[in-house]
Amino acid sequence: MKQVQNAIDAEIDKKKRFYPNKEALLLPVLHAAQRAYGWLPHDVMEMVAKSLELPLPKVKQVTSFYTMFYKKPVGECHLQVCNNIACYLRGSSDVIHYIENKLGILPGETTKDGLFTLTEVECLGSCGTAPVIQINDDYFESVSRSDVDKILEAKQ
């Protein structure tokens, strides 16, 4: 938790000069806190609220709006498969089934060992190289079955 507070403080220090009020630091600070902790449990949101002098319900209300702020833990390797139109046209439904079968989980679930989370997401903005999977911070474009095999093996 100390680490999380440090990450929050560092982000505030770095960014506050750009904004006319503290409220505007909420998204940057939530990102920093999540990066440090992995997701946003109640305690972390409370820390964020205190650090920015905002009411906790306000922080929760904002957090709940955005899909990238995790309200429960996600696996070490978060597979986010796009299933919007461009990826769908290039077979993303098969991509999702392939991963479901390999990992034995459905979209929205995490493997028991906590290694993998599978999420079906909307357009990732990389449609020229569909199908696309975002894994944590990186995009994997024009993915093939052997790409997926390699990614999963590397983690297991």
Next chain:
Amino acid sequence: MKSELVFSKYYGEPEAAGLNNYLNNDKGYDALKKALEMTPEGITQMVKDSELRGRGGAGFPTGLKWGFIPKTNKPKYLVVNADESEPGTFKDRAIMNYTPHMMIEGCIISALAIDAHIIYVYIRGEFVREAEVLEKAIEEAYSARYLGNTVCGKDYKLDMVVHRGAGAYICGEETALLNSLEGKRGEPRIKPPYFPAVHGAFGCPTVVNNVETLAAIPGIVREGVDWFKSFGREKNTGMKLFCVSGHVNKPGLYEKPYGYPFMKLIEEDCGGIWKGRKLKAVFPGGSSSPVLTAEELKDVALDFDDLQAAGSMLGSSAIMVMDDSTCMVQVAIRTAYFYYEESCGQCTPCREGGKWLLDLNRRLESGNGKMEDLDLIADICDKIDGKTICAFGEATAWPLRSLVKKFRHEYEQHILEGKCPFGGKAPSWEQ
């Protein structure tokens, strides 16, 4: 047609993103030096004369937008819309990855024109790597004193910061984006009174421009209005990035002048429809644009006015191509699901209508639909269109209404056969 690579010269070359390359090979920041010798009005006039139109979706004239900023003592803000959330769009990402300094230079010039001293780049949260590239380029611009307390040694303070979104399509809509920037839920604001030019970020005058719009500025200022207008045609000027995805042999990013023939792009540049199949339909401007059939596309040119005349829109120039094996009801489900999932929920027609549209299309795909459902879909779309706070309503209604209208026979086939005539299977994964 006169053509030149302006935005995509370094496509696929991350090492080209550095400041040195821009300075040595692309007359980098020469436009800024020129702009510093001009008045703000002079810069705005030049952009007006260039007929540059916004490249985020609506095609609003950029110079005109800058001219709306009132002369007050309040702070003014420039906000870069790097949300790139319209399905099918992947052009701003390429600019940020490979030519970030062109966008930064455009931003600085724009800030001078509207008297802004802070530039916020609102980038979608998923673009973690793009944000990193951009932050590095901004740092370089600070070191070279294009940003900071004295822009190029002049008495003008200018800061620029990257602000990451967190996964919400609606934050591409400019007033939702401003709420999100302010640390709020990304819910669109009611216009009036919240026109960004007057009541924008933090209640102050604000210009919101798309990444590609801003990246077009240095060329206009440096090479001149005539040079810019030598590409494209009247009211549709300049070079343009087109994002082609779906069933073509070579999907990807293509830079062409406005007015480029649609079929030439598909057949020649993109190598035609894959697997020897035929073109069936296209979303020409992202999933929010009405679908066009192969027949309708024959003589269409790629610009704002021609696509509007054809009954659709250029939007974010995201061209999604569907071959003749595609089930349009399945496409409607994918489309409806997206709008159902991404509605911010403030307006009843959008929130409730989106769910109905999804349910009806799902029922039709399963073979359990009724003929009345087709009119019901059109009716729900009519009841959303024009009756919501933001244009997300139209973005939902237009594609879904156009799909039933133009592919009614295919919907009817689902009903008559009691099943999906395409076997109910989604397109397969080739790789």
